[in-house]
Amino acid sequence: MSQNQGIWGAETKHFHLLTPDHVMEAAELWGKRLSGRVMALNSLENRVYDVELASSFDFGKGFSPTNIILKFYRPGRWTKEQILEEHRFLTTLTEFEVPVVAPIEFNDNTLHLHTETNLWFALFPKVQGRLKDELIKDEIDQAGRLIGRIHNIGSMGTFAHRLALNPHTFIDINREALAQTQPVEHVSFQHYLKLLEQLSPMLAPMFTHLTIQRLHGDFHRGNIVWTSAGPMAVDFDDCLSGPVEQDLWLLFPGKDSYSLEDRDRFISAYKEMTRKDHVNLGLTEALRTMRMVHFNAWIAKRWDDHSFKRVFPQFTSANYWDQELIDLRVQMGLIQDRLGMGFE
Incomplete structure (x- = not known):
C-alpha cells in the first residue's frame, strides 16, 4: 500500500460476523487455559476484549497476571504489513525498556488470522493502572520524558508501510x-x-x-496509563511517520495560560530527554x-x-x-x- 493512499486504507467494513465464541476461539489459540470470562471494552474503531486466564502468567511489572487484551482489527483499515510494522515498533521499544504495551508473540507471530471471520487479531498484556484527567508537575515531566524516549527510538528506523502525516x-x-x-x-x-x-x-x-520520523501519532491523556512504576504509553494503532510536534500538542491542547505553562514544562522535559533544541510549536x-x-x-x-x-x-x-x-x-x-x- 502506498503511503499516499490516505489515512483510511482500503474500504472499511464493520464486524457483523464476530460473536463471543469467536473471541474465545481466538484467545485459545495462544495455548493457555481460559476461565471463560470475557468482557467487551469500549472501542469504536476495533473490537477489543478483556479475557481472563484460568491461571496466572508473569507478564512483568505493571501488567495483570490473570488477564489479557484481545484486539480484532477493523477489516480493510490497515494492511497486514502496516499492522506488523506497528508491532515491530512496539517490540523494539520494549527491547529498549521503554514502557509501552507490545503484542504477545506465539506461533512465531504477533498477528494472527481468525479464519472463520477473516479478521486479523492480536493479544496484549493487560496494563494495571489508571487514566488521569489532570497531571501534576512531576507527572508532566514524566510524560515529557516518556514521549522523548519513544521519539529517540522512533528516529532510529523508518516506516515502509505506515502512513505519513x-x-x-x-x-x-x-x-x-x-x-x-x-x-x-x-x-x-x-x-x-x-x-x-x-x-x-x-x-x-x-x-x-x-x-519526519516514526511517531505514536495519538499521544493524548487517554493513551497514557499510570501504573505503580510510572506512565505507560498504550494504543499505537495510529502510529505513523510525521513531525515530532504531532506527539507534543495533544497532551495540552488548550490555549489558556495554565495550559501553555504546563505545555512549556512538558516540552522542557521532552527536550531534556531528546536533546532536540528546536521544536516548532x-x-x-x-x-x-x-x-x-x-x-x-x-x-x-x-x-x-x-x-x-x-x-x-x-x-x-x-x-x-x-x-x-x-x-x-x-x-x-x-x-x-x-x-x-x-x-x-
Missing part, C-alpha cells in the same frame, strides 16, 4: 472520503468541502522541510486543523456501521456542519496569521 493524506484524501460518502446534504457541508480545497495548498509550505494550529478534518472523515467513512450512528447522531444535522464550518474558518485564519508572520 502531511496535507495530502490528512486533508486531500479525507476531503475525497467526505465528498464520496456524503451522509449529509446541507449548504454548510458543501462550503466546508470547498474550504478544504483551499486548506491543503495553504498548509503545504509548512510541511516542506520538516524532519508554530505547527500546532495546522496539526489541530488536520485532526479536526480527520475526525469528520473518520465518522463519514464508517457511517454504515450502526455504532457510529448511535454515538454521533448529530453528525447529519445542519447545526453540526454550521459549527464545523465556523471552526474551520477560524482555524484557517489562525494558520494564515502564522504564515503572514513568517513560519518558523
Whole structure:
C-alpha cells in the first residue's frame, strides 16, 4: 500500500460476523487455559476484549497476571504489513525498556488470522493502572520524558508501510472520503468541502522541510496509563511517520495560560530527554486543523456501521456542519496569521 493512499486504507467494513465464541476461539489459540470470562471494552474503531486466564502468567511489572487484551482489527483499515510494522515498533521499544504495551508473540507471530471471520487479531498484556484527567508537575515531566524516549527510538528506523502525516493524506484524501460518502446534504457541508480545497495548498509550505520520523501519532491523556512504576504509553494503532510536534500538542491542547505553562514544562522535559533544541510549536494550529478534518472523515467513512450512528447522531444535522464550518474558518485564519508572520 502506498503511503499516499490516505489515512483510511482500503474500504472499511464493520464486524457483523464476530460473536463471543469467536473471541474465545481466538484467545485459545495462544495455548493457555481460559476461565471463560470475557468482557467487551469500549472501542469504536476495533473490537477489543478483556479475557481472563484460568491461571496466572508473569507478564512483568505493571501488567495483570490473570488477564489479557484481545484486539480484532477493523477489516480493510490497515494492511497486514502496516499492522506488523506497528508491532515491530512496539517490540523494539520494549527491547529498549521503554514502557509501552507490545503484542504477545506465539506461533512465531504477533498477528494472527481468525479464519472463520477473516479478521486479523492480536493479544496484549493487560496494563494495571489508571487514566488521569489532570497531571501534576512531576507527572508532566514524566510524560515529557516518556514521549522523548519513544521519539529517540522512533528516529532510529523508518516506516515502509505506515502512513505519513502531511496535507495530502490528512486533508486531500479525507476531503475525497467526505465528498464520496456524503451522509449529509446541507449548504454548510458543501462550503466546508470547498474550504478544504483551499486548506491543503495553504498548509503545504509548512510541511516542506520538516524532519519526519516514526511517531505514536495519538499521544493524548487517554493513551497514557499510570501504573505503580510510572506512565505507560498504550494504543499505537495510529502510529505513523510525521513531525515530532504531532506527539507534543495533544497532551495540552488548550490555549489558556495554565495550559501553555504546563505545555512549556512538558516540552522542557521532552527536550531534556531528546536533546532536540528546536521544536516548532508554530505547527500546532495546522496539526489541530488536520485532526479536526480527520475526525469528520473518520465518522463519514464508517457511517454504515450502526455504532457510529448511535454515538454521533448529530453528525447529519445542519447545526453540526454550521459549527464545523465556523471552526474551520477560524482555524484557517489562525494558520494564515502564522504564515503572514513568517513560519518558523
